[in-house]
Amino acid sequence: MEQENTYRLRIPSRTENLEIIREFVSKIARNAGFSEEDVGKIQLAVDEACTNVVKHAYDGDTQKPIDVAVRLDYDRLTIVVTDEGKGFDPKAVEISDIAEYLAELRVGGLGIYLIRSLMDEVEYSIQPGVRNQVRMVKYFGGSPERPPLSPRSRRAQK
Amino acid sequence: MEQENTYRLRIPSRTENLEIIREFVSKIARNAGFSEEDVGKIQLAVDEACTNVVKHAYDGDTQKPIDVAVRLDYDRLTIVVTDEGKGFDPKAVEISDIAEYLAELRVGGLGIYLIRSLMDEVEYSIQPGVRNQVRMVKYFGGSPERPPLSPRSRRAQK
């Protein structure tokens, strides 16, 4: 991401900082013209990605950084959350059927599923110890290729 | 500033972003335990420094960055506002007597005076086109060496 229309935040990976991150992202999204509903989705997706950095990337080291970059383009908002922690395999943690998953009453594992449900595009790029990134995109006016589906209809489609 | 306990924000130099900066800084100061009065002073000082970047550093180019770094130490909060703009001579813009200055009903020129009044330490470091910085410090529980003076008593002291 270049500087143009890019907003960057780099803060210690602590849960108490999640609020700062949410307000930072919400304000940019709101100023950019997203509806309150979309602002809510964007801030939740970013919270989830950053919560994962705090919980999983650094084995509890709260001095290490979370990096949040927000970029505004004419048709979309792109957010990249970066950590320099241990990384993970995004494929291994994918939930294929949320109803089945919930029925097992498992704790956790919902963050990445939520991010995928809330944003129009989600992409991981993992280099353990160097740069682990999740890149999330929200289009203005919704993404035409991916209409929203409820969990039930998503399940029925299979 | 190293990463430890450091919060960084880098955003385009536009007046509409002043609010994001104020909330970022206020939240950190509040979480760190400053009183509401001190939080107010800190956010105003930072607003003034960033307003100056927007108004003076880049000749109106709103794509250029404002950099705000906040560092928490056990006894103080340090904020560094950085631009890469044209720079200026801080000595040349100092107001020696605010009452006299105001009596001339001049417009502007109050920002830097305000910053000095609000913060315990203020320091400029200017490298035009490269890195112009104002470094501001607020101590927890006030700075012992510099008791607050009203404009009137400050004047009387001369």
Place this chain on the structure above:
Amino acid sequence: MSGFEIRRKDDGCVSTLYIKGFLDAHTAPQLERSLQELVNEGRFRIVVNFSELSYISSAGLGVFMGFIETVRKNQGDIKLSNMPPKIYRVFDLLGFPLIYEIYEDERQAQEKFAGSGTSSVEDGR
């Protein structure tokens, strides 16, 4: 900080938690403690009133998942009520309505317990 608060009200064998503010990974441990207290006291009939909740992330949702098995094994339940639309949308997105009973008003949730329970609700409202 915008913060998070919990109030608790016991009505006979039903306990209602009123949660307020922002429920995220930072504040979820507070909710966890409140639910743990109820479980320790053997109070498994729990209603959670969401009317004053402004925000929830999966860390908050996870807390409910963490207690639901224990509570149900003890003939209890965690029933949810008074969800603002914004909060409901998150629950719905994750299919939580398949797992939890969600009521418009806390009274409905409380009465469900009264109806099914062995001991009756003492408060005569």
Place this chain on the structure above:
Amino acid sequence: MSGFEIRRKDDGCVSTLYIKGFLDAHTAPQLERSLQELVNEGRFRIVVNFSELSYISSAGLGVFMGFIETVRKNQGDIKLSNMPPKIYRVFDLLGFPLIYEIYEDERQAQEKFAGSGTSSVEDGR
């Protein structure tokens, strides 16, 4: 955005501006426009009620400095009223009480104009 709003009320020859929210370099141009309008209409007796103002920076203070000469040259004034303590502290820090009359209540400021003016205030309050 938290934003900034201005309402205006004309009472005879005195105009009162009610300013609300956050007055910074982003919103100061709005206040500038309102004062410019008053000056254009020849209304130089101006009271600014600060009761709902949450924040002010030097960009906001500068707007008052920008009009005070013109207004006073025309036998008018900008009088300030109802300042929350937080806002007053900023004015005080800059020595603005030496330049501007600041009243606890807008009525006091309005009456000052009525007393000194050639035309009387029409509103009979």
